[in-house]
Amino acid sequence: MTPSTPQMAETLAAIRRLTVNGVPPSIQTLADACGIRSRGSFPQMLERMRDRALIIWEPNKAHTLRIVDQGPDYETMPTAQLMRLNRRIEAVLADRCAA
Numbered sequence: 001m002t003p004s005t006p007q008m009a010e011t012l013a014a015i016r017r018l019t020v021n022g023v024p025p026s027i028q029t030l031a032d033a034c035g036i037r038s039r040g041s042f043p044q045m046l047e048r049m050r051d052r053a054l055i056i057w058e059p060n061k062a063h064t065l066r067i068v069d070q071g072p073d074y075e076t077m078p079t080a081q082l083m084r085l086n087r088r089i090e091a092v093l094a095d096r097c098a099a
Helices: 006-018 027-033 041-051 079-098
Strands: none
Touching (some): 006 027, 006 041, 027 041
């Protein structure tokens, strides 16, 4: 499932970026990295993301926040790899249009 708002997409990217050696960031660190000042609305957004099956966590435990589907991280993928992927996608689309 894809994020439904830019803030959700930014939050997912921040979780990926801040996860070090398999240990995800704390909620506070994540909120700070996303520039969230309203601490009340951030947990609500995380709950909506959990309801959309984007993230999971264990209640009352620190550093358990996880992204459910960790597909390719296009933001950190090398440019050459992105270009190869793009060419493959274009070839598949061309085949579909020709059929």
